[in-house]
Amino acid sequence: MLLTLPSDRGNGTSSPQDDHPAVIDVEALSLTVGTRAVLRQVNFWVPANGITTVVGPSGSGKSSLLRILNRMWDHVPRVRIEGHVRFSGQDLYARGVDVRAVRTHIGMVFQRPTPFPRSIYDNIALTLRVHGIRQGISDRVESVLSASGLWDEVKDRLLASALTLSGGQQQRLSIARALALNPAVLLMDEPQSALDPRSRDQITQLMLTLKKHTTIVLVTHHLDEAKRVSDRLGVMVGGTMEVFGPAREIFQSESVARLASATQEFGQ
Amino acid sequence: MIRSEQGRLTSRGLRSLVETGVQTGLGILALAPFVVLVGLVGYLIWVSIPVFRYMRWGFFSHIAWNLGNLYAYHPVLVHGVRVMPGAEFGAFAFLLGTGLTSLMAICLAVPIAFLLASAASFGVSWPWRNILAILVEMMAGVPSVVFGLFGFIVLGPAIATQVGPWLNHWLSPIPFFSGPVTSETNLLTATVTLTLMVIPIVATTTRVAMARVPRDWVDSARALGWTEHEVFWHVIWPHSRAALTGGTILGLGRALGETMAVLMVSGNALNVLPKNIYSGVSTMAATIAGQLDAALTDPTRMAVHALGTLGLILMAISLAVNLIARVVVVSDGQTDHAGGGLAHGIL
Ligand SMILES: Nc1ncnc2c1ncn2[C@@H]1O[C@H](COP(=O)(O)OP(=O)(O)OP(=O)(O)O)[C@@H](O)[C@H]1O
Ligand SMILES: [Mg+2]
Numbered sequence: 001m002l003l004t005l006p007s008d009r010g011n012g013t014s015s016p017q018d019d020h021p022a023v024i025d026v027e028a029l030s031l032t033v034g035t036r037a038v039l040r041q042v043n044f045w046v047p048a049n050g051i052t053t054v055v056g057p058s059g060s061g062k063s064s065l066l067r068i069l070n071r072m073w074d075h076v077p078r079v080r081i082e083g084h085v086r087f088s089g090q091d092l093y094a095r096g097v098d099v100r101a102v103r104t105h106i107g108m109v110f111q112r113p114t115p116f117p118r119s120i121y122d123n124i125a126l127t128l129r130v131h132g133i134r135q136g137i138s139d140r141v142e143s144v145l146s147a148s149g150l151w152d153e154v155k156d157r158l159l160a161s162a163l164t165l166s167g168g169q170q171q172r173l174s175i176a177r178a179l180a181l182n183p184a185v186l187l188m189d190e191p192q193s194a195l196d197p198r199s200r201d202q203i204t205q206l207m208l209t210l211k212k213h214t215t216i217v218l219v220t221h222h223l224d225e226a227k228r229v230s231d232r233l234g235v236m237v238g239g240t241m242e243v244f245g246p247a248r249e250i251f252q253s254e255s256v257a258r259l260a261s262a263t264q265e266f267g268q
Numbered sequence: 269m270i271r272s273e274q275g276r277l278t279s280r281g282l283r284s285l286v287e288t289g290v291q292t293g294l295g296i297l298a299l300a301p302f303v304v305l306v307g308l309v310g311y312l313i314w315v316s317i318p319v320f321r322y323m324r325w326g327f328f329s330h331i332a333w334n335l336g337n338l339y340a341y342h343p344v345l346v347h348g349v350r351v352m353p354g355a356e357f358g359a360f361a362f363l364l365g366t367g368l369t370s371l372m373a374i375c376l377a378v379p380i381a382f383l384l385a386s387a388a389s390f391g392v393s394w395p396w397r398n399i400l401a402i403l404v405e406m407m408a409g410v411p412s413v414v415f416g417l418f419g420f421i422v423l424g425p426a427i428a429t430q431v432g433p434w435l436n437h438w439l440s441p442i443p444f445f446s447g448p449v450t451s452e453t454n455l456l457t458a459t460v461t462l463t464l465m466v467i468p469i470v471a472t473t474t475r476v477a478m479a480r481v482p483r484d485w486v487d488s489a490r491a492l493g494w495t496e497h498e499v500f501w502h503v504i505w506p507h508s509r510a511a512l513t514g515g516t517i518l519g520l521g522r523a524l525g526e527t528m529a530v531l532m533v534s535g536n537a538l539n540v541l542p543k544n545i546y547s548g549v550s551t552m553a554a555t556i557a558g559q560l561d562a563a564l565t566d567p568t569r570m571a572v573h574a575l576g577t578l579g580l581i582l583m584a585i586s587l588a589v590n591l592i593a594r595v596v597v598v599s600d601g602q603t604d605h606a607g608g609g610l611a612h613g614i615l
Contacts, residue, residue, distance in 0.1 A: 070491055077394040103493035114488040117506060130498050174488065181493065 022086075023048045023185060023215045024069060029083035031064055031239075033076065038064045040239045042083070046185070046232070051207060051216045053226045053247065056236030062219040065236065066187045069217065070106045071099050087185070104131070107183035111190040113170030115162035120145075120154050123162050123173055127180045140180060148176035149206055168199025175206065185215045193221055204229060227251055312583065315576035318349045322570065323357055327577065330358020332539050333555070335562065335571050343568045350568045357574035359581065361541055365549035366582070368455060368542065369530065370523035373462035378516050380463075381470035385508075388471070389478035390500050401475055408468035416529035419461035424452030424533060432456060432546055447544035451535055456545040458534040462526060466519035473515030477508035510597050517593035521586055527553040552582045 024046035031039035039061050046052045054062045064073075071092060073079045085092045092102055116123050124141045133140075141158070145151040150172045154165070162173055171191060178186060188207070192200040207216055207229055220226050226233060230247035243250055320327060324347075336355030343350040388400040432449030435456075440446035481504050489499040535548020536558055542549045550558070556575050563571035 072487060072490065075490065100493045100495065103491055108488065108491035110484045110488055110491075112482075112484050114482075114484050116485070116489075116503060126502060127492050130492070130494050130502065177488075177492065187491075 021048055022046060023088060024217070025084070025086040025089075026065075026068070027084040027086075029065075029068065029081070029085060031061075031068060031073070032080040032082075034078045038239055039068070042236075042239075042241045044234050044241050044244050046215055046217055048215050049211060049213060050231035051211050051218055051229045052232040052234070053218045053220060053230035054234045054236055055220060055223065055226050056242075060236040061239040062236050063189050064239075066108070066189050066217060066219055069185070069187055070103050070108055072108075074099060104181045105183055106185040106187060107178035107181060108187040109171075109175050109178050109189070109191045112194050113167060113174050115165065115170045115173050117161065117163055119159045120162050120165070120173060121158040124177050124180045127177050131181065144176040144179045145173075147179055147210070148172045149202060149209075150176060166199070168195050168202060171195060171199065171203060172206065175203075179210075179214075183214070185217065186210065188216060188218045190219055190221060192225065200225075309580075309583070312576055312580035315573050316580050318570065319357060319573045319577045321347050322349045322351055323574075327357060327359055327574075328363070329360055330356060331360050331541060332356045332358050333361070333559075333574075334539070335566050338565055338567075349570070351570045352566060352568055355566075355568075355570060357571070357577075359552070359578055361537070361539070362550055362552040362555050362578060363581070364541060365455075365534070365537075366524055366551040366553070366585075369458045369462055369534070369549065369551055370520055372455075372459040372545075373466050373523045374516060374520050376459065376463040377466035377519060378470055378512070381467045381515070381519075382474060382512060384467065384471040385474035385478055385512075386500065386504075388475045390496065390504060404468050404471045404475065407464075408472055412465060412526060412529045413532075415461055415465050416532035418464075419457055419529060419533035420453070423460055424457050427454070427457050427460065428452040436546070444544050447546050449546045451546070451548060453533050453535040453548060454546050455534070455542050455549045458530050458549060458551075459545070461529050461533050462523045465526060465529065466523050469519040469522055470512070470515040473518060474508055474512045477511030478504050481507040514593060514597045517589055517596070520589055524586055524589065525553055525582065526551075527557045530554040531558050552578045556582075 022045040026042060026044045029039055029042040030037065042061075042065060044052075044054075044065075054065060056062050067073055068081065068085060069087075069092070073081065081093060087102070087106065091097070116126070118126065121138075121141055124144060125137050128137050128140060142151060142155075145154060150169060153169060154160075154173075157164075162170065165173060171194075175186075175191070192203045195203065204225060207218070210216060211229075211231075218226075218229065226247070232245065233247040233250045234244040235242045235250075323330065334354065334356045336352030338352055340353045344353050384400065384404055388397045388404065391397075392400065428449055428451065436446055436449060485503050485507070486499055489503045490496075494502065530551050531554040534550055534554055536550045536554060537548035538550060538555075540547070556578050559571070559575060563575050566572065
């Protein structure tokens, strides 16, 4: 079974708590690696076209949760996943789901920039070619580089090695590469934490632009950052989702005090 | 007050004395490799001079290796060097033997090692990949005499009775592969034995580089929806290519210098060139070890000098291989950080 996407992306299953439709819906999710319970009974959902942020102390399972959403755990031995993970209403872990399709619809950006040791152009072109796309590659390269705010900086040296870019540029290239497949959801695992303040800011701006038509799930260590960009916020502690709701409410409510004290330990 | 100042001064003086001593000691120690290398090369060159005066460049092109008439009453004087009458020292057969066995072994070993490394880092599933990695690493630690014994007892007979005739049957149109299989110790046995010894070196070097590819790179390629195959070819392979080159050259170094195993399985043919892969051969390293006793009976010492000259050539080839490896790996490493750096570290 190939994963199909409704023509209108926002048209997934609705979550009862909110009037926004959920693109991703996680229900009673538990993740066990070997004998270790990494995630326990996690419930959370992601509305379309916004930024859903997960914060929490180091080791609380934020990355693990993100990696559930594009089935990255498939490559780790002795992993048990229980519960439901739905994308546009379809169970991601149902039998016969094409992992390739899952990852085409749900892209991912990592903490460290991951440019392949090839040219800037090839980083994106190869991504497309691997998926059998042969036509309109250079247009696509230009459009995703523009979308990630990198085009003006690199248009004169597309054939230079991607490794010659600065860290911030490399990260935006990684984002551009993830966008090349036109994913509905972009998972971002601390995309700014390895960067200098200016590059961080550029990525923040970029996320705010992208969220207009892409659903972003962000993991971050920076509460300020989370406050600036998040539409919904989840706080993970020890493998469970302690708080989850509209970001503004959480930041205003009393739980923010708890949040702040919890974040003391995971501030940089 | 003054005394305490003095005391401090003294202890500082002592400390600086110790430091100077340590630094001088380390400096002398750091010179040691240089001294050893220069001493070794210098000695081998000195030993080789009379050989080249006697044989001229014929040392490289002559096939015959003959100590001459050791029962002759007097040595004779040729080109100003004393030799036994009729002595001739030609290295050509050994050069060819070393080249053939090493290159053929590399050709066989590299594809197999590449497959093993790929399997151990990507192909098979956990826990098989760990088991495979450990087995390959253990293979690298087996003493060469054990490989020689295995080659002599197991491979030799198998090649003489099964593999050789089979190859001869199917490949006989190719001259070098056709011919009667008359012995158990021959070029093919030596090659296969060397192959077994080279595989773990190449495989381990490559596997380590493959395992060192940063997890984020692999993950981000997977996250782009690439299959494991595509991840391998577009991410793992570019990162480990330089290490495969480096490992191959390390393996070549091992094959060129391997003595014991080759001595046991090559047939130690003197004075003839191999007609095909079923002929006996001898290599430079094996000849040095195998002919030393005989050479010591030469009263003019010329035979020993000739073995020293073989050693000089072998060393020059090994050094050249090593240098080429560095150049290759460094130039590859410029486009490719992880693998190049790693192979660089190994070389
Ligand atoms: N591949 C794995 N195998 C076994 N355990 C793992 C694996 N990956 C993560 N874990 C465990 O899962 C727990 C959660 O890790 P995770 O990386 O999700 O935390 P995190 O919240 O992202 O932390 P950080 O803020 O440091 O990135 C940790 O205790 C970790 O040891
Ligand atoms: Mg993490």
